[in-house]
Amino acid sequence: MAWNEPGSNGQRDPWNRNRPSGDKHGLEQAWRQLKARLGKFGGGPGGLATIVLAFVLAWLLWSACVVVGPTESGVVLRFGQYARTLGPGLHFKLPRPIESVAKVETTRVRSVAGNVRMLTRDENIITIDFTVQYQALDARKYLYSVDNIDTTIAAAAEAAVRTVIGQSTMDQILSGQGSALVADAGKTLQHTLDGYDSGVRVTEVSFQNVAPPQEVKDAFDDVNKAREDKQSAENNALAYASKVVPIARGDAARIAAEAEGYKAERIARAQGDAERFSLLLKEYRAAPEVTRRRLWLETMEQVLADNAKVIDGSGGRNIINLPSAPAAAAPPAVQADAAQGGATEAKP
Template sequence: MAWNEPGSGKQRDPWRDNGGGNGPSPDFDAIARRVRDFLNRLFGGGGGGIGVAVVGILIAWLAFDSVVRMPANEAGVVLRFGQFSRLLTPGINLKFPRPIESMIRVDVGGVRQTNDQVRMLTKDENIVLVDFNVQYQVTDPQQFVFGVRDPDATLGQAAESAVRTVVGGSDMDTILSGQRTELMAEAKKLLQSTLDQYKTGIALTELNFQNVRPPQEVKDAFDDANRALQDKQKIEEEAKAYASQVVPEARGDAASTRAEAAGYKSERIARAEGDAQRFNLVETQYKAAPEVTRKRLYLETLQQVVGHTPKIIDFSSGKNILSLPQAPGLAPGVTGTTTVVAPEPNKGGR
């Protein structure tokens, strides 16, 4: 039965008036029968149950395939008839069902990694084994899916090429010494440049040389050379420590010697100046009274010479005896006075 019969003069809505004006609420059983009859006509007689099931499955499949829930750590690359259409953001998204649109999920939140071991030749023609590890993340899902055919394999080959370039341009000692960090940074920079050039949508997070060692065939000889290098470094450090201890002491001794020399110089100059002034004073007194000055100088000289001995010195055959007081510097246990018997100085000054 049609919804609108010709010649009725008005539009009839089976969902509101049950086919006739202002009647009671719609009869759902009648509606179901009409739908079943429509499906029977559509699928040819007795296939109504199968048709309803097929239509229900089709509707459910369309609803299920059109609603996509994307977690925060993933991105969806939507393809419309095989061509890139758009990216799905985290959350609930809608798309056309397959085969109109399909979607590829790409993990953009996790950190991926690859490991490899390569045998390579250094700049000084030594062979080394290098175990390296590369960690990376996907920053551009579109480039990651369409930039290269196999992004992981491409990354492994590019990483090996970058490591070979860096190791091949360095000496063995440089690779095995503390400069390994600089080499890893250089290899990481070179690898990232290659990945950007190929538009892989990959960003490196780490590139590490986990183990760098010589081949097993020459390991013993290399260990001996390495121990010799360590002994050399140890001796150099000990020499530096000894130099840092001895050099300040030597400088201190030199400064002390210079200070003593300067003091001795000042003392000798002052003493010489004092002797010169004293000589000038004696000269003045000698000019005023030559005889008295001569005799006084003679006696003072004898006192200085024999003032520290208890012996009697006779230069006059017992004619002249002078008794002088004991000098303060007399040896311990010596008492009395020091007697000097000396000839009277020549009046002529000889």
């Protein structure tokens, strides 16, 4: 009969131990034996059982507390599924493995870099090194919306740069419009990441080493030098214009003022002459003979005042030219008398 068949009460098992009479009595006997063995270690208040219990309670308390830093956000997972988001400070949660917390620094600026070599709109080859800086605004989306966020941002940034550069010419890229292209690339990248629901914000996109390939670098250097010479000539022209234009405007204003003065003078003189003629006409109508003689005398006085005089005292046989004194040296009365005497003699 086998040792483990029913009814073998006196049989010994292979380990030379008597088989218990029943399952219930066997469990009770095993419990008493275990209690007896642990009696000397866990029977008192400082025994092994108490130490183990205290250790378990401490571990549960430590696992239930979580501290989130002032620059962080905590994402709580319950059995691997999102439960809630914790802000900065001390929080309590269910111990592991029920709940776990993943912390994300929301104020930290992260960066990824890349390089593209592509054709521009005017079919020129250009090489661009770019850098993208970003922040995690939503910790949950940052952790679980996309896989490998840095790789995703790098791929999206390369696509945005290719889109912007492919729509621009080489001159636009290498000239002062580069900053506008960088801004367009940043907007395109942010729109793409928002479509991914990534929970990140692009803070800056920058281009470095924007240059044509080494094979054609010398030709593009010549083009850039020519562009710089053109810009220098334009600047010199603008500086000359800013210097000459104000002088020309001043001269124009002076000439216009002189013309206005000359106009006013001529009008005033014409009006004075007209007024004088009107007065003479009135005197002439009152005394025609006297007025005629007076006008003749005044005219001769004006004519002879600026001319040399010739005195003939020989009846026309001998002419002696005598230098006369300036008209201003002779008294007006003498000149008038001389002119009147000459006029009298000349009159028939």
